[in-house]
Amino acid sequence: xxxxxxxxxxxxxxxxxxxxxxxxxxxxxxxxxxxxxxxxxxxxxxxxxxxxxxxxxxxxxxxxxxxxxxxxxxxxxxxxxxxxxxxxxxxxxxxxxxxxxxxxxxxxxxxxxxxxxxxxxxxxxxxxxxxxxxxxxxxxxxxxxxxxxxxxxxxxxxxxxxxxxxxxxxxxxxxxxxxxxxxxxxxxxxxxxxxxxxxxxxxxxxxxxxxxxxxxxxxxxxxxx
Amino acid sequence: xxxxxxxxxxxxxxxxxxxxxxxxxxxxxxxxxxxxxxxxxxxxxxxxxxxxxxxxxxxxxxxxxxxxxxxxxxxxxxxxxxxxxxxxxxxxxxxxxxxxxxxxxxxxxxxxxxxxxxxxxxxxxxxxxxxxxxxxxxxxxxxxxxxxxxxxxxxxxxxxxxxxxxxxxxxxxxxxxxxxxxxxxxxxxxxxxxxxxxxxxxxxxxxxxxxxxxxxxxxxxxxxx
Numbered sequence: 001x002x003x004x005x006x007x008x009x010x011x012x013x014x015x016x017x018x019x020x021x022x023x024x025x026x027x028x029x030x031x032x033x034x035x036x037x038x039x040x041x042x043x044x045x046x047x048x049x050x051x052x053x054x055x056x057x058x059x060x061x062x063x064x065x066x067x068x069x070x071x072x073x074x075x076x077x078x079x080x081x082x083x084x085x086x087x088x089x090x091x092x093x094x095x096x097x098x099x100x101x102x103x104x105x106x107x108x109x110x111x112x113x114x115x116x117x118x119x120x121x122x123x124x125x126x127x128x129x130x131x132x133x134x135x136x137x138x139x140x141x142x143x144x145x146x147x148x149x150x151x152x153x154x155x156x157x158x159x160x161x162x163x164x165x166x167x168x169x170x171x172x173x174x175x176x177x178x179x180x181x182x183x184x185x186x187x188x189x190x191x192x193x194x195x196x197x198x199x200x201x202x203x204x205x206x207x208x209x210x211x212x213x214x215x216x217x218x219x220x221x222x223x224x225x
Numbered sequence: 226x227x228x229x230x231x232x233x234x235x236x237x238x239x240x241x242x243x244x245x246x247x248x249x250x251x252x253x254x255x256x257x258x259x260x261x262x263x264x265x266x267x268x269x270x271x272x273x274x275x276x277x278x279x280x281x282x283x284x285x286x287x288x289x290x291x292x293x294x295x296x297x298x299x300x301x302x303x304x305x306x307x308x309x310x311x312x313x314x315x316x317x318x319x320x321x322x323x324x325x326x327x328x329x330x331x332x333x334x335x336x337x338x339x340x341x342x343x344x345x346x347x348x349x350x351x352x353x354x355x356x357x358x359x360x361x362x363x364x365x366x367x368x369x370x371x372x373x374x375x376x377x378x379x380x381x382x383x384x385x386x387x388x389x390x391x392x393x394x395x396x397x398x399x400x401x402x403x404x405x406x407x408x409x410x411x412x413x414x415x416x417x418x419x420x421x422x423x424x425x426x427x428x429x430x431x432x433x434x435x436x437x438x439x440x441x442x443x444x445x446x447x448x449x450x
Contacts, residue, residue: 041266042350042379043371070351072377093381095320095351123378124351125267126295126320145370145393146268152297153348154267156318168370174396 002080004073006088007108009101017131021099024106024134029224031112034217035102035119037135039157042123044143045167047075048200050118054084056210061115061217066105068097068122075120085109096127099134116217125150129157136220137213143168144177151185158189162216163196165209170199227305229298231313232333234326242356246324249331249359254449256337259442260327260344262360264382267348269368270392272300273425275343279309281435286340286442291330293322293347300345310334321352324359341442350375354382361445362438368393369400373407376414383414387441388421390434395424 028035040046050065057063064085067075070093079086087109091097097105102119111117119135121128140161142150145168151158158164164186166179183195194212198205253260265271275290282288289310292300295318304311312334316322322330327344336342344360346353365386367375370393376383383389389411391404408420419437423430 041268041348041371042375043266043368069378071380072374074374074377093355095349122351123266124320124349126347126349127352130318143268143370145368145396146266149297149299150267152299153294155296171370171396171399174399 004076004080004088005108006073006090007105008090008092009097009104011092011094017098021132021134024099024103025136028111028134028136032221032224033111033114034116034137034220035106035133035135036116036137036139036213037119037121037133038139038141039121039125039128040123040141041125041146044123044141044146045200046120046123046141047078049141049165049167049198050120051078051082052200052203052206053210053213054118056206057116057214058084060214062113063116063118064109064111064114066109066117066119068120070122085114091122095122095124096131097121097133098131102133115221125154125157129160137216138162139165141165141167142182144171144175148178148182148185151182151189155189158186161190161193163212164190164193166195166197167200169197169204170202229301229305229313230333231298231315232330233315233317234322234329236317236319242323246357246359249324249328250361253336253359253361257446257449258336258339259341259362259445260331260358260360261341261362261364261438262344262346262358263364263366264346264350264353265348265366265368266350266371269348269366269371270425271345271348271366272303274366274390274392274423275345276303276307277425277428277431278435278438279343281431282341282439283309285439287338288341288343289334289336289339291334291342291344293345295347310339316347320347320349321356322346322358323356327358340446350379350382354385362441363387364390366390366392367407369396369402373403373410376407376410380414383411386415386418388437389415389418391420391422392425394422394429395427
């Protein structure tokens with residue numbers, strides 16, 4: 001069984017995270033890597049959605065996953081068991097990742113040898129939205145049980161989204177969730193962001209999502225060239 | 226229709242929040258008010274659980290609710306519609322409340338005229354755990370769809386819990402959630418905290434929870450006297 005590599009991230013000392021995030025994007029362009037930042041509440045299904053997504057993406061390119069958590073290593077274990085290069089990041093109690101923490105993590109996973117690196121950010125619908133990680137794509141997941149009103153309460157997170165995923169649609173019958181209302185709420189924050197309905201449990205909707213991501217990755221790599 | 230009162234909380238300038246939280250607990254003892262801090266991820270069902278709880282508690286005493294959100298006022302609307310005194314707090318983008326923000330809010334809801342004030346903290350399983358609000362009871366809610374592994378990933382939140390509530394047990398059939406595994410995980414963080422299984426949707430388990438809360442409130446008020 002492959003050993004889980006755990007990296008203790010150091011808090012950044014840089015004052016200007018936004019400038020550093022732009023710098024990181026330039027570095028990523030240099031090495032032709034697309035960095036995707038996945039954000040959601042705890043328990044929305046980030047790990048299982050990423051797993052499904054990587055199963056598709058790795059048919060086309062080399063993909064690695066960074067698993068950020070305050071503690072634990074279960075998600076990295078899951079990725080490694082599926083044969084996906086993955087590194088566990090411990091944030092030392094911190095509620096988010098910034099650009100320099102991302103840089104430390106990307107170095108550890110040897111991002112120069114990968115086409116796509118997916119970051120599973122700390123489960124938190126508030127703070128990660130305030131810190132640009134340097135990612136070219138911000139993907140926000142909301143699960144059906146959380147409710148269709150969440151963009152009203154956590155607007156910054158949805159404002160930062162390039163793409164929004166509704167997970168656990170297989171549980172739609174049990175919960176009072178209106179996809180139409182949710183899409184309206186998202187549109188007020190992020191009018192450009194498409195909304196994909198998926199079930200990481202059954203795999204429903206994953207192909208459409210991974211095709212969209214694949215297209216964006218191609219566009220970014222072509223733009224970089 | 227009663228108007229929703231929205232209070233914009235000011236960020237505290239006090240360096241030592243822990244000392245201020247102890248001071249707030251003394252002030253609350255002075256006025257014989259019990260302050261309950263409810264924390265969870267976004268969408269775990271804080272509002273509906275509090276609503277069910279208050280329906281029971283207000284048979285015995287005077288209860289008010291503070292609704293903290295980054296934006297919006299839907300939850301306060303819900304409380305007012307149920308005839309519960311409530312004030313909407315806006316945190317100005319902040320991911321948590323501290324003791325001084327609590328003090329501002331308690332003043333607005335006239336806590337001296339209430340026996341119990343329940344704070345619905347910002348939906349966040351990370352940051353609110355780091356800031357003592359001055360509450361005498363910390364109640365942490367985890368909903369079934371979030372998964373039984375969350376205490377492993379967000380240990381600080383569960384360490385701070387005086388009581389843990391598992392919500393959405395009516396959806397247990399749809400999700401892979403082991404109450405035994407969850408209770409073991411909680412016990413490692415908070416061995417003293419009882420775990421209540423409830424459904425705010427159906428009302429199941431609410432009586433047992435409200436009885437426990439009622440007992441704790443009585444103990445605290447007797448201790449104060």
